[in-house]
Amino acid sequence: xxxxxxxxxVSGYGEVEILHGVSVRVEEGEIVTIIGPNGAxxxxxxxxxxxxxxxKRGKVLFGGEDVTGQSPQVMVRKxxxxxxxxxxxFPSLTVQENLEMGAFIRRDDYRPKIEEVLALFPDVxxxxxxxxxxxxxxxxxxxALARALMLDPRILxxxxxxxxxAPNMVDLVFxxxxxxxxxxxxxxxxxxxxxxSLKLSHRGYVLAMGQNRLEGSGESLLNNEEMGKAYLGG
Amino acid sequence: MVRPIAGAAQLVERARHFFxxxxxxxxxTAVWLFFAALVIWAITSEAQLLVIGIIxxxxxxxxxxGLTLIYGIMKFANFAHGxxxxxxxxxxFFILTGQVARTAREDAxxxxxxxxxxxxxxxxxxxxxxxxxxxxxxxxxxxxALLLVALNRLVYRPLRxxxxxxxxxxxxxxxxxxxxxxLMLIIWGPDPRVYVSGIHMADKYNLGxxxxxxxxxxxxxxxxxxxxxxxxxLLLFRTKLGKAMRAxxxxxDLARVSGIDTERxxxxxxxxxxxxxxxxxxLLALQAQLNPNLGFVLLLPLFASTILGGIGSPQGAxxxxxxxxxxQEVSVGIDLSIGGTDILPLAPAYKFSVAVVxxxxxxxxxxxxxxxxKA
Amino acid sequence: xxxxxLLTPLSFLAITAAVIIMPAERSGWNFDSVISFLTAFAxxxxxxxxxxxxxxxxxxYTGVFNFGIAGFFMVGAYTAAIxxxxxxxxxxxxxxxxxxxxxxFLPFLDSGQWLPxxxxxxxAALMSGALAFALSIPTLRLRADYLxxxxxxxxxxxxxxxxxxxxxxxxxxxxxxxxRPFHDFFEPDxxxxxxxxxxxxxxxxxxVAAERGIRSPxxxxxxxxxxxxxxxxxxxxxxxxFKMQGFILGAMIMGIGGSIYAYERGSISPxxxxxxxxxxxxxxxxMVGGSxxxxxxxxxxxxxxGIWTISLQLQGYDMPxxxxxxxxxxxxxxxxxxxxxxxxxxxxxxxxEERKVSLFIGxxxxxxxxxxxTEPEPTGEPPPGGR
Numbered sequence: 001x002x003x004x005x006x007x008x009x010v011s012g013y014g015e016v017e018i019l020h021g022v023s024v025r026v027e028e029g030e031i032v033t034i035i036g037p038n039g040a041x042x043x044x045x046x047x048x049x050x051x052x053x054x055x056k057r058g059k060v061l062f063g064g065e066d067v068t069g070q071s072p073q074v075m076v077r078k079x080x081x082x083x084x085x086x087x088x089x090f091p092s093l094t095v096q097e098n099l100e101m102g103a104f105i106r107r108d109d110y111r112p113k114i115e116e117v118l119a120l121f122p123d124v125x126x127x128x129x130x131x132x133x134x135x136x137x138x139x140x141x142x143x144a145l146a147r148a149l150m151l152d153p154r155i156l157x158x159x160x161x162x163x164x165x166a167p168n169m170v171d172l173v174f175x176x177x178x179x180x181x182x183x184x185x186x187x188x189x190x191x192x193x194x195x196x197s198l199k200l201s202h203r204g205y206v207l208a209m210g211q212n213r214l215e216g217s218g219e220s221l222l223n224n225e226e227m228g229k230a231y232l233g234g
Numbered sequence: 235m236v237r238p239i240a241g242a243a244q245l246v247e248r249a250r251h252f253f254x255x256x257x258x259x260x261x262x263t264a265v266w267l268f269f270a271a272l273v274i275w276a277i278t279s280e281a282q283l284l285v286i287g288i289i290x291x292x293x294x295x296x297x298x299x300g301l302t303l304i305y306g307i308m309k310f311a312n313f314a315h316g317x318x319x320x321x322x323x324x325x326x327f328f329i330l331t332g333q334v335a336r337t338a339r340e341d342a343x344x345x346x347x348x349x350x351x352x353x354x355x356x357x358x359x360x361x362x363x364x365x366x367x368x369x370x371x372x373x374x375x376x377x378x379a380l381l382l383v384a385l386n387r388l389v390y391r392p393l394r395x396x397x398x399x400x401x402x403x404x405x406x407x408x409x410x411x412x413x414x415x416x417l418m419l420i421i422w423g424p425d426p427r428v429y430v431s432g433i434h435m436a437d438k439y440n441l442g443x444x445x446x447x448x449x450x451x452x453x454x455x456x457x458x459x460x461x462x463x464x465x466x467x468l469l470l471f472r473t474k475l476g477k478a479m480r481a482x483x484x485x486x487d488l489a490r491v492s493g494i495d496t497e498r499x500x501x502x503x504x505x506x507x508x509x510x511x512x513x514x515x516x517l518l519a520l521q522a523q524l525n526p527n528l529g530f531v532l533l534l535p536l537f538a539s540t541i542l543g544g545i546g547s548p549q550g551a552x553x554x555x556x557x558x559x560x561x562q563e564v565s566v567g568i569d570l571s572i573g574g575t576d577i578l579p580l581a582p583a584y585k586f587s588v589a590v591v592x593x594x595x596x597x598x599x600x601x602x603x604x605x606x607x608k609a
Numbered sequence: 610x611x612x613x614x615l616l617t618p619l620s621f622l623a624i625t626a627a628v629i630i631m632p633a634e635r636s637g638w639n640f641d642s643v644i645s646f647l648t649a650f651a652x653x654x655x656x657x658x659x660x661x662x663x664x665x666x667x668x669x670y671t672g673v674f675n676f677g678i679a680g681f682f683m684v685g686a687y688t689a690a691i692x693x694x695x696x697x698x699x700x701x702x703x704x705x706x707x708x709x710x711x712x713x714f715l716p717f718l719d720s721g722q723w724l725p726x727x728x729x730x731x732x733a734a735l736m737s738g739a740l741a742f743a744l745s746i747p748t749l750r751l752r753a754d755y756l757x758x759x760x761x762x763x764x765x766x767x768x769x770x771x772x773x774x775x776x777x778x779x780x781x782x783x784x785x786x787x788x789r790p791f792h793d794f795f796e797p798d799x800x801x802x803x804x805x806x807x808x809x810x811x812x813x814x815x816x817v818a819a820e821r822g823i824r825s826p827x828x829x830x831x832x833x834x835x836x837x838x839x840x841x842x843x844x845x846x847x848x849x850x851f852k853m854q855g856f857i858l859g860a861m862i863m864g865i866g867g868s869i870y871a872y873e874r875g876s877i878s879p880x881x882x883x884x885x886x887x888x889x890x891x892x893x894x895x896m897v898g899g900s901x902x903x904x905x906x907x908x909x910x911x912x913x914x915g916i917w918t919i920s921l922q923l924q925g926y927d928m929p930x931x932x933x934x935x936x937x938x939x940x941x942x943x944x945x946x947x948x949x950x951x952x953x954x955x956x957x958x959x960x961x962e963e964r965k966v967s968l969f970i971g972x973x974x975x976x977x978x979x980x981x982x983t984e985p986e987p988t989g990e991p992p993p994g995g996r
Contacts, residue, residue: 052491076493084491090484093477101481104474105493147492246746247849311754337930392953400754401674405892406952408676412889412945419938530884534765537758583773590762597755598747 001028002064003155003186004049004080009058011048018044020210021058024188026155027202031177031187033218035194036207042190043085045207046157050082051075063154077105081153085160088144091133095124098132098143102150110150117146120179138169145176149185156180158189162196174200198222250598261600265542269557276564281444283567284560289452291559292459293521296514297532298539298551299466300507306483306546307503308390310403314411315511316536317418318378320529322512323519324418326374327429330354330366335423348373355430360437360450362430363520371516379508385410386504391497411530418526427524455517459552462510466548475502483546531586535562538589542596544603553604562588617959621908624915631922648801650918655808656870658910659815661894662903663862669901669962670823671855672835674753677760679887680767681860684740685733685867686877687771687778690787692729693872697779704778709788726790730811730868737864741857749852761884771879783878787871804873811869812907815862819903822858831855885941890917893948899958908960916944 004026012018018041026032034042047053049060051072060068062078072082090098099117103110118125121142127135132143141161148156161177162170170193178200181187191197198204201218214221276284301315328334332347349355354366389410393402436447470476482489482499490496522528539558543550562585570578580588596603628650629643636642660682667673691706712725748759772780795803822828830851834841842848871877881887890913898909920940924933932939951958 050491072490073493073495076491082491084488087485087488090481090488092484093480097477097480100474100477101489101492101494104478151493242746247750250750311758337934389949389953396956398952398956400752401757402952402956404674404754404757405896406949408889408892409945409948409952412885413942413949414945415885416938416940416942416945420935420942534758534762538762541755541758581773583769584766587762587766587769590759590766593762594747594759597751597759601752601755 002026003028003030003062004188005059005061006045006049007059007061009045009048009060010056011044011053011058012056013044013053017056018210019048022207022210022212024205024212026186026188029181029184029186030202031181031189031200031218033194033197033201033204034188034190034207035192035197035204036213039209040207041210042207043159044210046082046159046188046190050080050157052082076151079151079154080157081148081151081155082157083144083148083159083161085163089132089135089140089147092131094131095128095135095143098147099150102147106151113150113152117149120149120176121146138165138172141165141169141173142176145173145180149180153185155186155188158187160190160192162191162193170196195222258600258602262604265557265596265600265604269560272560272564276560276568277444279568281441282446283563285446285448285452286567287560287563288556289455289521289559290563291556292452292456293514293518293555294532294535294539294559295459295552295555296455296462296510296517297536298543298555299463299548300510300514301536302540302543302545302547302551303466303479303503303510304507305540307479308403308500309486310400310407311537313404313408313533314414316531316533317411317414317526317529318382318508318511319515319518319532320524320526321414321418322374322378322508322515323524324422324515325377326367326370326512326516327422327427327519327524329370329373330429334421335425361454362434362449362451367429367516367520371513374516375509375512378512379505382504382508382511383501386500391500411533415526415529422524422526424526429520429524451520455521458513458517459555462513463548463552466506466510469506470548475499479503480546534586534593535559535589538593538596540603541593541601542603544606547603547605550603550605558589558592561592562586616955617908620912620959624912624919627919627922628915631919631925635922635925645801648805650914652801652805652808652873654911654914655805655812656866656873657891657894657914658907659808659812659869660863660866661891661898661906661910662812662815662819663859663866664891664895665859665900665903665906666819666822666862667856667859668895669906670828670831670835671852671859673749673852673856673859674757675760675856675859676757676884676888676892677762677764678863678891679882679884680760680764681737681740681863682867682870682887683764683767683771683879683882685737685864686871686882687784687867688733688736688864689726689729689868689871690784690877691778692732693725693788694784694786702779702782703776704784705776722791722793725788726868726872729872730865733864733868734861735864737867738857738861741860742853745853745856749849749856761888764882764884764888768879768882781879783876783880785876787875787877789872789875808869808873811865815865816903816907819862823903827851827854889948890944893944896948896951896958899960899962901962902958902960905958905960905962909958912959913944913947916940916947 002025004024006022006024008021008023009019010017010021018039022041022045024032024034024045034045036042044053048055051067051070051074055068058068059066062075062080065078067075067078070078075082090101093101096114099114100110103113106113118128124135124139124142124146127139132140135143145156145158145161158177161173165173174196177187177189189197198218198221204214204216204218204221205212206214206221214224216224273284276287297315297319301312304312304315328347330347330349332344332349333341334343336342348366348370351366354364354369356364358364389406390403393406434449434451436449438445438447468476470480478489478494478499479502481492481494482496486496489499518528518532535558539554540551541554542557543552543554565578565580565588566582566585568578569576629647632646633639633643636646660678663681664675664678667675691704691708692712693709694704694707695709696707697704708728709725710721712728744760744763748756748763751759771778774780778784789800789804790807791803792800823831830841834848834851838848894909894913895906896909897912898907899905917940920936920943924936
């Protein structure tokens with residue numbers, strides 16, 4: 001079943017159009033990676049899907065339901081959670097409080113969920129009463145992921161999860177992403193680190209200049225020659 | 235012509251870099267030490283100054299707690315804060331006495347007001363006011379809270395939705411400040427008023443090495459300041475709403491992304507801020523007087539307290555207010571000569587300028603304040 | 610929208626009509642009195658327009674958020690006064706300076722009538738500029754709202770100094786008997802037209818200088834700076850130096866305005882330079898007229914001062930006592946609310962900035978197209994330090 005679908009989405013900032021009709025699909029339980037050069041519209045796509053940007057034309061379907069243009073607050077309630085690229089934790093709140101914020105709209109007792117999520121990130125667990133601002137970059141990224149998991153989302157939207165992380169942290173983050181996916185959460189992520197992210201993705205999309213360029217399984221994109229030259233780089 | 239100017243600017247910039255490179259704790263410690271020195275000096279030479287400083291600090295603290303909440307969460311400098319405090323005081327006055335100005339000399343009075351209730355004006359113990367003022371303050375708090383929520387809906391939210399910068403908000407709040415002051419002048423006239431007329435005796439307390447005079451009202455103000463600071467602190471750190479308020483202060487975008495209804499948080503901020511402002515205003519009027527011009531005058535020390543303590547921190551507001559209050563009173567009361575020239579006391583006209591100087595120093599050396607964290 | 614475009618000419622006409630008809634009616638349609646009134650009105654508009662132009666240079670062009678206009682205005686006025694008045698004589702009236710007599714040193718052309726005033730205005734500009742210079746070193750790098758609070762504080766501090774230091778400029782009693790340029794050459798009845806001419810002349814000079822300045826290479830850097838500080842800095846321009854220059858220039862203009870205010874009034878005191886009358890009113894003028902537009906600054910001064918004057922005129926009409934005694938407060942309330950209404954309904958003012966987006970229009974009204982090389986985060990909240 002298709003968890004998330006963006007159909008011919010046109011959007012941008014103000015008068016400027018960045019996406020000229022992009023289509024992307026995520027099936028239940030998949031990891032989908034979106035790659036492409038800077039300015040291609042990858043982050044813009046995530047933000048439009050999540051409702052942070054107005055969708056000028058096209059549709060966004062979540063679990064078959066048309067959710068085009070709904071606000072982030074609505075999306076979150078439906079089971080779509082988003083992790084921004086930067087400024088993705090509350091620095092003056094403790095780890096524990098950050099997670100409580102993630103669970104803000106839960107009506108039930110969120111405490112078991114906090115323990116469950118923290119169990120996935122032991123490094124963060126042992127710092128649960130530390131202010132998030134004092135965590136290292138990698139720990140903060142973990143916390144950001146953890147925060148998004150608090151609502152038992154069906155799908156996670158990740159904007160460049162490996163950005164500005166040291167290489168060993170990058171490995172750790174991707175490992176965690178795999179763990180999260182194994183627990184049943186679909187993942188769509190935008191990444192600069194094309195090679196690493198495609199390795200663990202079921203499928204991938206290549207965007208350039210606001211349009212779809214390539215689509216295929218993670219493996220086939222990795223081996224694709226045209227890609228290798230233009231987009232995979234290092 | 236530009237080069238010597240640019241050169242001087244560079245020197246100052248280098249000094250600034252030096253100071254901000256110093257671990258923040260050094261500067262914070264320096265401030266606390268300075269403050270401690272001030273307090274000790276005051277106690278040993280003229281304790282009464284310290285007492286007055288603490289009273290002034292209490293009143294500033296009440297205003298600053300509301301201001302720091304609004305500044306931190308709504309993210310703009312609310313220039314209308316002082317005048318809103320005074321408006322709260324006037325509303326309480328109206329509810330208590332039912333009086334408004336009719337002409338320059340005469341008042342019009344409602345046939346009934348809270349003050350008409352039996353015993354409403356009788357003093358509670360040594361305080362100058364009775365339960366009538368307390369009821370009136372509660373009602374005023376509700377009125378002001380509603381007013382601020384309405385203003386948020388009519389003015390600030392549309393500006394937010396347009397993506398306006400802090401400059402727009404600041405100018406708008408300044409316009410509202412002027413309009414509020416004018417409103418108070420229209421309804422109650424320019425002559426100062428008091429809740430309870432007459433001279434009130436202060437009590438003398440013997441502390442062994444010195445005696446201080448203190449009115450019961452003033453002890454009450456200090457107690458209220460401590461209680462309210464504690465309540466706001468508990469709100470922010472122990473309740474869900476409070477944590478959401480802190481989250482919104484940190485990162486409003488992320489709060490929205492997490493599903494928090496930021497507009498609801500803003501509305502609650504104005505409600506709580508409004509109640510705090512009204513109480514602060516009543517106590518200010520109790521200590522000083524009801525005067526439409528007092529609100530704006532207080533704005534500078536209020537901002538100084540807020541910035542000194544760290545925007546968004548209630549305990550910072552209290553600490554900042556105490557430091558500003560005590561510094562102001564000490565600087566105009568204590569004698570200090572260095573090398574034969576009289577440096578202190580400053581003339582009373584410079585009292586609020588002390589707050590300005592403190593504020594500028596903090597902004598240059600440690601803009602996040604004593605209790606704030608570096609952005 | 611049709612109605613929208615008519616707003617500017619309509620408001621101008623409404624004010625003009627009121628300002629002519631009201632005094633006319635009250636004086637029984639006496640031509641001389643109306644002309645006399647209008648001249649005084651227009652003179653004040655010209656003086657305030659000069660100050661508003663100064664604010665436009667500081668804010669509209671350089672982007673410095675100055676809430677301490679009163680300080681520069683006051684410094685200019687007082688400097689001009691002590692340069693043109695004779696020295697202090699009695700023990701009840703004490704002030705420094707008093708160069709008026711000694712500056713009339715040219716033996717010909719009756720220099721006492723104009724030379725001290727030239728010096729006075731020049732000194733006013735220099736003193737205000739110096740104040741701006743002194744202020745900019747510690748404060749210019751502050752975030753906009755901190756700068757606003759600081760500048761209010763400094764303006765109030767200066768006012769406290771004036772009030773407290775009795776020997777400086779006669780503290781609360783103020784300075785009276787400030788002479789007027791060319792006064793002795795004309796009949797007292799004719800003088801007001803002469804001064805009007807002088808004020809307009811100063812306004813024209815300042816306007817032309819500001820217009821030239823903003824279209825010069827220097828002005829272009831300023832505008833680029835306001836749009837995008839980072840890029841401008843990256844292209845090697847010393848951002849801080851440019852900001853300082855704009856700030857100082859604006860302050861000097863305010864000082865000039867202060868000087869012609871002092872000559873016209875003949876007496877000044879610290880009460881005049883309150884945050885409401887000497888700072889807020891100029892912001893109201895600039896916002897109503899159009900921030901970032903020199904012509905807007907002048908129009909705004911006309912409209913806001915028009916409202917002010919009309920309210921004064923209303924006092925002459927029959928009205929119940931309770932309204933009459935409050936008319937000034939109602940006026941203050943109108944002007945205070947006017948700014949809020951302008952910001953809500955017409956943030957760019959009556960005359961929007963030419964070819965550029967006003968700082969007061971939000972980002973998502975489709976303002977300027979931006980080529981995104983990175984993808985900026987959209988925010989609905991006012992960002993700290995953002996513009």
